[in-house]
Amino acid sequence: MKLADLVRGLPATRLLYQDDSYLRETSCTLLRVEPDERRAYYVITDQSIFHPKSGGQPSDIGRITGDSFALEVKKAMFSEGVVIHWGKIVEGEVHTGPANLSIDWGPRYRYMRRHTAAHLFDSCLAAVMGRRLESTDSWVGDDSYVGYRGASPNIEQLRTAEKMENELIEKGADVTARVVERNEIASLLTEFPSLDRLPTDKGLRIVTIEGFQGIPCGGTHVRNISEIGRFQLKPISPSDKGFRVDFDTVP
Numbered sequence: 001m002k003l004a005d006l007v008r009g010l011p012a013t014r015l016l017y018q019d020d021s022y023l024r025e026t027s028c029t030l031l032r033v034e035p036d037e038r039r040a041y042y043v044i045t046d047q048s049i050f051h052p053k054s055g056g057q058p059s060d061i062g063r064i065t066g067d068s069f070a071l072e073v074k075k076a077m078f079s080e081g082v083v084i085h086w087g088k089i090v091e092g093e094v095h096t097g098p099a100n101l102s103i104d105w106g107p108r109y110r111y112m113r114r115h116t117a118a119h120l121f122d123s124c125l126a127a128v129m130g131r132r133l134e135s136t137d138s139w140v141g142d143d144s145y146v147g148y149r150g151a152s153p154n155i156e157q158l159r160t161a162e163k164m165e166n167e168l169i170e171k172g173a174d175v176t177a178r179v180v181e182r183n184e185i186a187s188l189l190t191e192f193p194s195l196d197r198l199p200t201d202k203g204l205r206i207v208t209i210e211g212f213q214g215i216p217c218g219g220t221h222v223r224n225i226s227e228i229g230r231f232q233l234k235p236i237s238p239s240d241k242g243f244r245v246d247f248d249t250v251p
């Protein structure tokens with residue numbers, strides 16, 4: 001089934017994870033339930049704490065429970081401003097109406113820490129290089145990396161950025177987010193040339209690590225960079241567009 005057909009006529013999902021990344025459970029209303037050919041279900045709710053796979057962040061997993069049913073959510077997707085949960089029935093028959101959502105907190109919190117670490121590395125590398133390098137992609141699953149366009153800095157520059165990141169984590173700094181109007185963006189983000197790559201189907205949000213310029217991002221972040229843990233660079237590798245920096249965060 002096409003995602004666009006599934007979401008037709010439905011309002012945009014209220015993305016609760018953008019207001020509070022630490023929300024692990026919430027109530028909701030199931031608006032649409034569609035079985036697929038594999039005895040699994042697509043479920044659409046009025047609001048969600050499930051972050052879909054997007055922006056380099058893997059999908060959350062968890063549960064939807066309601067009156068006499070439980071569904072294990074295996075993944076969440078995003079289409080036309082609507083979050084689509086997909087999963088298998090654990091008990092009962094899933095139906096529209098009031099229900100509860102809960103996410104598996106272990107993987108989500110790891111994504112939050114690593115995703116925030118990737119933003120901070122962008123800023124530390126920019127400070128070391130004297131200019132912001134253009135990132136091409138990132139991922140914070142089991143493997144975590146940030147891809148950049150152009151030639152790789154030398155190992156000494158990368159190690160200096162790593163050291164700077166760990167010193168900042170040690171000191172701590174608040175991470176805040178706010179939704180902005182599209183026409184505000186250009187003046188807020190003078191260091192970002194690729195504004196045309198920003199999504200058009202959801203609110204634009206600026207995430208700011210205290211002491212650095214804001215970053216356009218719809219992902220989930222820790223409240224303070226002290227939660228990241230120790231940031232460790234792994235070997236740097238070439239990529240199609242430039243180079244890739246793999247890393248780990250150790251609690």
Ligand SMILES: [Zn+2]
Pocket residue numbers: 115119207217218219220221
């Ligand atoms: Zn982010």
